[in-house]
């Protein structure tokens with residue numbers, strides 16, 4: 001993971017905890033409506049992929065245990081991890097790409113509603129992503145993957161040579177020589193792994209994304225409704241297809257790239273089709289970026305523009321993340337795919353405890369406050385969800401009191417202690433297990449290992465506890481025994 005050069009170490013230190021009475025009167029524990037759905041509290045567990053589904057994308061017992069454990073802490077909302085809308089193999093990531101996934105998802109929604117005693121609303125994040133390949137071994141790349149073109153032959157002055165001879169020659173070149181002979185995309189395919197982009201319009205399936213995606217998203221949303229989810233979150237954030245359409249780097253020459261209006265076209269068309277499918281009384285929102293945090297990417301002004309348009313279109317909530325892009329990700333090892341949370345933009349998405357002068361806590365507050373202000377000033381009431389390094393009641397309550405956001409999301413703090421919102425509500429804030437922001441969880445995610453938290457995954461492992469594949473880590477946080 002990339003770290004700021006200042007390398008200043010921070011420790012999350014909760015301020016004074018409220019009494020139960022103070023907490024009950026806090027804005028954080030007041031209700032709010034997202035469309036037709038009423039949240040009991042303004043507390044939110046954002047999407048987190050835990051690598052618990054089957055390789056075919058089905059809900060498992062471990063998926064149910066994972067979300068039920070969060071539900072015991074009774075947050076206002078839990079958003080189920082990024083769930084694929086395409087019926088293609090994508091490893092142990094949940095899918096909602098066909099009706100055959102509905103029974104498992106139904107079981108999941110019942111389990112969460114039951115574990116929270118009906119207090120938590122369950123949303124599901126719908127994602128589309130393009131193809132990405134692992135970083136190849138150089139010899140395989142030159143022998144097999146690379147398509148030899150006349151340009152390569154010309155660059156090597158080997159116009160009349162056989163393809164095999166060109167491949168051999170390329171494989172013998174130094175990095176500096178390859179920089180001259182191969183195109184940027186070929187170099188990327190060699191050094192990082194091939195990655196499709198929404199701008200690859202010479203490929204029919206990419207050119208046709210605007211025809212395909214509204215239908216896929218709307219069918220997935222209908223399945224979510226059928227599986228008794230309380231709403232859907234369209235994933236327009238980070239490194240994935242819809243965020244790539246919104247990105248300032250999207251220079252498609254058709255009506256889906258270039259100007260901000262064009263970049264927004266597909267996200268709005270997807271929303272319209274989803275809305276049409278699920279009806280006005282079903283909660284639909286999206287997650288997008290307050291800033292891409294990459295050179296030449298979309299910035300806060302773009303985010304304000306998008307936020308206004310999403311609100312005007314009728315979205316029921318807007319959840320703001322930041323960063324998390326492929327463009328500045330670290331080079332992966334051979335055999336691994338690039339991971340969008342390893343560069344500077346990844347740091348902005350999940351800031352760790354080693355930081356710069358600003359520190360890892362609340363880096364998204366100021367930009368989100370500006371987005372919300374613009375939305376409110378335009379006369380919309382669309383609730384705005386904020387995340388990013390939030391772990392403490394005072395911090396959360398002040399954000400709400402100032403009107404910087406309407407709902408507080410906490411991913412890693414909720415993973416560290418799924419009961420934390422509830423403990424504070426009951427006046428037991430001193431019992432909260434506070435996240436150390438070491439990004440142990442994110443490191444596991446990066447290796448596609450079952451995500452756990454280092455603060456609890458070695459505690460009380462007995463025969464009744466579900467353990468990770470290597471048998472070393474418990475998969476859900478220990479129960480909270482309410483201490484008097």
Ligand SMILES: Cc1cc2nc3c(=O)[nH]c(=O)nc-3n(C[C@H](O)[C@H](O)[C@H](O)COP(=O)(O)O)c2cc1C
Pocket residue numbers: 046047048049050081082125235237238287321349350351387388389390409410411412413441442445451
């Ligand atoms: C293990 C892990 C998995 C994540 N998976 C997703 C995901 O599926 N979709 C998403 O939008 N964000 C995902 N995130 C990002 C979080 O939702 C959140 O935006 C980020 O961790 C910053 O919030 P925090 O500081 O409260 O942790 C993930 C984060 C972690 C740690």
